[in-house]
Amino acid sequence: MRLFKSFKYAFRGIVYCVNNERNMRIHTVAALYVFVFSLFFEMSRTSYAAIFLAVAMVMAAELFNTVAEELCDMSAASFNPVVRIVKDMAAGAVLVCAVFAVAVGICVFWQPAAFLQIFQFFTSKPLMLLALAVSLVISIVFIISGPTGIRDRIRRKREE
Numbered sequence: 001m002r003l004f005k006s007f008k009y010a011f012r013g014i015v016y017c018v019n020n021e022r023n024m025r026i027h028t029v030a031a032l033y034v035f036v037f038s039l040f041f042e043m044s045r046t047s048y049a050a051i052f053l054a055v056a057m058v059m060a061a062e063l064f065n066t067v068a069e070e071l072c073d074m075s076a077a078s079f080n081p082v083v084r085i086v087k088d089m090a091a092g093a094v095l096v097c098a099v100f101a102v103a104v105g106i107c108v109f110w111q112p113a114a115f116l117q118i119f120q121f122f123t124s125k126p127l128m129l130l131a132l133a134v135s136l137v138i139s140i141v142f143i144i145s146g147p148t149g150i151r152d153r154i155r156r157k158r159e160e
């Protein structure tokens with residue numbers, strides 16, 4: 001039961017970060033597209049392991065960055081030089097992970113034949129192209145508004 005509760009708390013922390021941090025939503029959407037599009041590429045177990053690690057590192061860094069921001073905002077409402085450097089370093093940690101995640105992505109997905117395959121797949125299947133376009137629109141709305149923003153908009157529309 002205690003184990004179940006600790007999972008619940010951890011999940012609550014992740015949900016908070018997704019709801020409140022636009023960058024976390026960008027990482028989430030990017031990770032989903034990476035995993036879906038990986039189906040077009042030659043992927044070994046090692047390639048998947050590298051991608052899993054890169055995604056986990058970026059998301060964990062964003063979670064810790066949010067922790068640092070929340071603690072800083074709680075301890076200093078006005079300008080504080082320590083807060084500034086703490087927040088800058090936390091943001092730096094995310095940047096380091098994101099840059100190396102892109103490097104991992106280039107190493108794993110640099111397969112020109114697969115790019116052609118993706119192009120041919122979508123140009124020969126208009127329905128899949130439409131699904132991709134719809135998913136892109138949904139992703140952009142999700143990134144900009146977040147789950148709570150979307151829920152509030154739906155509520156407001158219903159009340160009108």
Ligand SMILES: Nc1ncnc2c1ncn2[C@@H]1O[C@H](COP(=O)(O)OP(=O)(O)OP(=O)(O)O)[C@@H](O)[C@H]1O
Nearest residue numbers: 023069076077078079080081083084085087088091
């Ligand atoms: N209380 C403060 N005192 C000094 N500098 C601050 C303070 N709050 C923010 N800063 C500076 O402004 C930058 C941006 O801070 P902010 O809290 O807006 O984070 P952010 O990068 O916009 O975070 P996110 O977009 O991930 O929510 C920080 O990196 C820091 O340099």
